[in-house]
Amino acid sequence: MKRLNELLTGEQGTVCQLEAANELLVRQCKTLGLTPGAVIEVLRQSRGTGPMQIKCEGALYAIRSSDAALICIKVA
Amino acid sequence: MGDITAQIAIIGSPNCGKTTLFNRLTGTHQRTGNWPGVTVERKDGRFNLPGGQKVTAVDLPGVYSLHDDIQGVEARVAHRYLREHNPALVLVVLDATRLGRQLSLLPDIIATGKPILLVVNMLDSAKAEGIDVDTAALAQGTGLPVVGVVSSTGEGVAALKVKIQALLEAYPLVSESFDATELAKRVYRPTGQISRTQKIDRWLLHPFYALPFFLLVMYMLFTLAVNLGAVFIDFFDIVLGSIFVEGTRWLAVSIGLPAGLQAVLADGLGGGIQLVGTFIPVIGCLYLCMSALEDSGYLSRAAFVIDRMMAKIGLPGQAFIPLIIGFGCNVPAVMAARALGQESARLTTIFIAPFMSCGARLSVYVFVGTAFFPAQAQNAIFALYLLGILVAIGSAWLLRRKLFKDMAAATITEMPAYHRPLLRNVLTQTWHRLHAFIWRAGKRILMVVLVLNVFASWGTDGSWGNQDSESSMLSATGKVMTPLFIPLGVGDNNWPATVGLFTGLFAKEVVVGTLDTLYAPVGTDQVTSGIVPAPDVGADIKAGLFSIAANLAGLSGALLDPLGLGAVGQGSEHDTPASYTAMLSVFPSAWGAFCYLVFILLYAPCVATIGVMQKEAGHVWLGFSVVWSLLLSYWLASNLWHIGLLLSRPEVALGWMIGSSAVLLIAYRSIMFYMQRDLKHRIAAVNI
Numbered sequence: 001m002k003r004l005n006e007l008l009t010g011e012q013g014t015v016c017q018l019e020a021a022n023e024l025l026v027r028q029c030k031t032l033g034l035t036p037g038a039v040i041e042v043l044r045q046s047r048g049t050g051p052m053q054i055k056c057e058g059a060l061y062a063i064r065s066s067d068a069a070l071i072c073i074k075v076a
Numbered sequence: 077m078g079d080i081t082a083q084i085a086i087i088g089s090p091n092c093g094k095t096t097l098f099n100r101l102t103g104t105h106q107r108t109g110n111w112p113g114v115t116v117e118r119k120d121g122r123f124n125l126p127g128g129q130k131v132t133a134v135d136l137p138g139v140y141s142l143h144d145d146i147q148g149v150e151a152r153v154a155h156r157y158l159r160e161h162n163p164a165l166v167l168v169v170l171d172a173t174r175l176g177r178q179l180s181l182l183p184d185i186i187a188t189g190k191p192i193l194l195v196v197n198m199l200d201s202a203k204a205e206g207i208d209v210d211t212a213a214l215a216q217g218t219g220l221p222v223v224g225v226v227s228s229t230g231e232g233v234a235a236l237k238v239k240i241q242a243l244l245e246a247y248p249l250v251s252e253s254f255d256a257t258e259l260a261k262r263v264y265r266p267t268g269q270i271s272r273t274q275k276i277d278r279w280l281l282h283p284f285y286a287l288p289f290f291l292l293v294m295y296m297l298f299t300l301a302v303n304l305g306a307v308f309i310d311f312f313d314i315v316l317g318s319i320f321v322e323g324t325r326w327l328a329v330s331i332g333l334p335a336g337l338q339a340v341l342a343d344g345l346g347g348g349i350q351l352v353g354t355f356i357p358v359i360g361c362l363y364l365c366m367s368a369l370e371d372s373g374y375l376s377r378a379a380f381v382i383d384r385m386m387a388k389i390g391l392p393g394q395a396f397i398p399l400i401i402g403f404g405c406n407v408p409a410v411m412a413a414r415a416l417g418q419e420s421a422r423l424t425t426i427f428i429a430p431f432m433s434c435g436a437r438l439s440v441y442v443f444v445g446t447a448f449f450p451a452q453a454q455n456a457i458f459a460l461y462l463l464g465i466l467v468a469i470g471s472a473w474l475l476r477r478k479l480f481k482d483m484a485a486a487t488i489t490e491m492p493a494y495h496r497p498l499l500r501n502v503l504t505q506t507w508h509r510l511h512a513f514i515w516r517a518g519k520r521i522l523m524v525v526l527v528l529n530v531f532a533s534w535g536t537d538g539s540w541g542n543q544d545s546e547s548s549m550l551s552a553t554g555k556v557m558t559p560l561f562i563p564l565g566v567g568d569n570n571w572p573a574t575v576g577l578f579t580g581l582f583a584k585e586v587v588v589g590t591l592d593t594l595y596a597p598v599g600t601d602q603v604t605s606g607i608v609p610a611p612d613v614g615a616d617i618k619a620g621l622f623s624i625a626a627n628l629a630g631l632s633g634a635l636l637d638p639l640g641l642g643a644v645g646q647g648s649e650h651d652t653p654a655s656y657t658a659m660l661s662v663f664p665s666a667w668g669a670f671c672y673l674v675f676i677l678l679y680a681p682c683v684a685t686i687g688v689m690q691k692e693a694g695h696v697w698l699g700f701s702v703v704w705s706l707l708l709s710y711w712l713a714s715n716l717w718h719i720g721l722l723l724s725r726p727e728v729a730l731g732w733m734i735g736s737s738a739v740l741l742i743a744y745r746s747i748m749f750y751m752q753r754d755l756k757h758r759i760a761a762v763n764i
Contacts, residue, residue, distance in 0.1 A: 022485075022486060024485065024486040025486035025487075025488065027486075028486040028488055029486075029488065031140045031141050031143075032140060032177075032488065032490065033177050033180060034488070043274065043277070044277075044281055046384075047283075048384070049384060049387065050383060050384035050387075051380055051383045051384070051393070051487065053277070053281065053380065053491065055274075056177075057174065057176040057177045057260075058173055058174040058175070058176060058177065058207065058264075058266060058271075059174045059177050059490055060273065060274075060277075060490070060491040060492075060493075061488055061489065061490055061491060062376065062379070062380045062383070062487075062488070062489050062491050063487055063488040063489075064383065064387065064487035066487070067486060067487045067488060
């Protein structure tokens with residue numbers, strides 16, 4: 001199991017848990033469908049603290065790596 | 077049938093092409109307003125069905141779900157509309173390229189019990205991105221009627237209207253219970269090939285090319301919005317001035333209205349309309365560019381590229397664009413902050429945007445700067461720009477730390493697919509926003525101009541027409557208030573500088589005119605002596621058109637120098653105006669003049685900016701921002717002046733610095749305390 005921000009560009013994984021540290025992020029992820037079971041592909045990894053680009057069910061998202069660190073991923 | 081118009085609602089997630097479909101259906105028959113109590117835009121439109129029946133369409137805000145969890149206001153507005161109004165039909169627009177995700181909105185809408193028509197949009201993009209969408213399976217799985225359209229080209233829209241008509245006559249009551257995820261798998265089949273958007277992103281978000289491309293786009297946005305827009309400012313200024321100021325005065329004089337009423341109508345009302353009008357070209361050009369950028373999908377990429385830098389001052393990447401626009405004009409900067417979804421970030425951006433030195437302030441810097449420090453003008457102006465940026469960063473940091481510290485922020489945002497911007501969408505959007513500026517912000521600007529102009533015209537002896545003279549009420553007030561500004565290094569007898577602060581509220585460049593006139597040794601011309609000639613509107617329009625040509629000729633220079641800093645060097649080559657001598661004699665020193673410029677930079681935004689700030693953020697936030705900048709600018713300018721006094725009068729200087737800093741700290745604490753309390757009451761309701 002890894003954090004989303006630890007995934008490399010091109011890697012895919014399944015969301016297994018959203019950490020409750022940022023409640024707003026959890027709610028937002030739920031609305032956007034980034035819930036346990038969703039498959040996420042990393043399109044662009046950030047260098048350092050910048051944002052990363054991910055793909056989930058055909059839609060693209062930008063997320064800062066500090067928030068990505070709160071999403072646990074099971075790498076396929 | 078046909079006499080009662082049926083109402084249908086259009087709903088869908090953000091960026092699903094909902095508004096494109098709305099524009100396609102209703103054409104120019106649209107009306108905009110705000111949903112009651114919130115700053116979310118409401119759009120209504122009318123169109124005819126093939127059978128001749130009239131239909132009203134309501135474009136609901138783009139939402140991911142009807143629960144008001146994250147998109148507070150938008151979701152609440154949409155939910156309340158569906159609950160309280162009774163639309164005859166709800167069109168649920170689904171983006172074919174992201175159909176799997178979009179279906180999760182459906183159960184929420186079905187739960188409201190309204191008749192639903194599913195509109196699968198962007199079928200062409202889906203094909204281009206290698207996605208296979210099975211609309212028949214969608215209809216079968218949900219039991220709901222389905223129509224496929226490409227709203228950007230209009231394909232399928234005619235069939236959609238036929239379907240709407242049929243459903244308004246009789247709606248089949250079949251509904252299947254379904255599992256959104258299961259259904260998505262049957263309906264939505266990505267072929268696994270890399271989408272067009274991802275291919276474009278490879279270049280536009282490339283580790284090396286992303287930043288140069290971003291800078292190029294920002295440069296083009298700035299030059300197009302600010303410099304190209306500015307070409308037409310003089311035209312609006314001359315023509316509107318001719319009609320509304322001179323024309324009104326002529327009319328008022330010829331029907332024998334008293335002088336007071338003349339001043340109110342011509343200078344107040346007419347002058348206000350003229351001022352609002354001069355903002356139309358810049359704001360119109362900005363919105364054209366912004367709408368095109370938004371429509372294309374690049375706006376969210378721009379935010380992505382600059383996000384790392386903006387994160388350092390606690391703002392999302394999207395805040396960069398309003399701030400960069402602020403260097404041209406603060407008014408569109410405040411309005412561009414609308415694109416920020418998160419309320420705390422939007423309020424912060426609106427708060428700090430006026431600290432960006434706008435083009436109008438530059439003209440004051442040049443005027444005062446070339447008089448006092450001709451050799452150092454470049455450096456002084458650069459220092460002022462930098463100071464504004466530092467104050468903005470500091471204020472943003474304080475707001476984040478003190479006011480919004482309990483506000484959770486989530487940084488996940490959707491990046492829409494790239495589309496070719498549609499001219500129809502861009503023009504409609506620009507028109508709606510420009511219209512909102514003219515009517516809603518314009519009204520507020522007009523009020524302030526009215527009051528200020530009446531005071532500028534009204535003489536202490538009760539006469540009228542005392543603009544830019546020593547005998548107006550404004551000048552009298554300026555004289556009374558001058559002692560207040562001595563700690564800034566303004567000088568005992570320097571009342572014109574104080575009056576400049578008042579007139580600077582109109583628009584910062586007016587300070588130049590005021591200073592120039594009031595410092596000039598000769599008396600001003602008589603203004604209203606007897607007969608006022610009718611304005612020659614035709615000749616003025618001609619003059620206005622000439623100004624466009626002349627400004628266009630100067631535009632090529634602006635491409636290399638978008639901020640217009642080249643004017644700094646030129647100033648000293650011209651003959652020094654007569655007013656310079658007087659100005660040099662009343663300011664105690666060049667350093668005093670610099671401190672005055674610092675105050676001009678920060679003390680308060682112009683009335684137009686104040687007007688849009690009130691419209692966009694409400695009067696509480698506006699008051700907070702103005703009080704904050706007044707205190708801060710006074711503290712900063714007076715302390716800079718006292719630093720200059722450190723050697724000659726150390727006890728006065730130190731005493732002032734310590735005393736004023738203590739007062740600032742106390743004021744700052746009490747304002748923050750008040751705002752924190754207020755935030756919970758009022759602003760929290762506006763979705764933080």
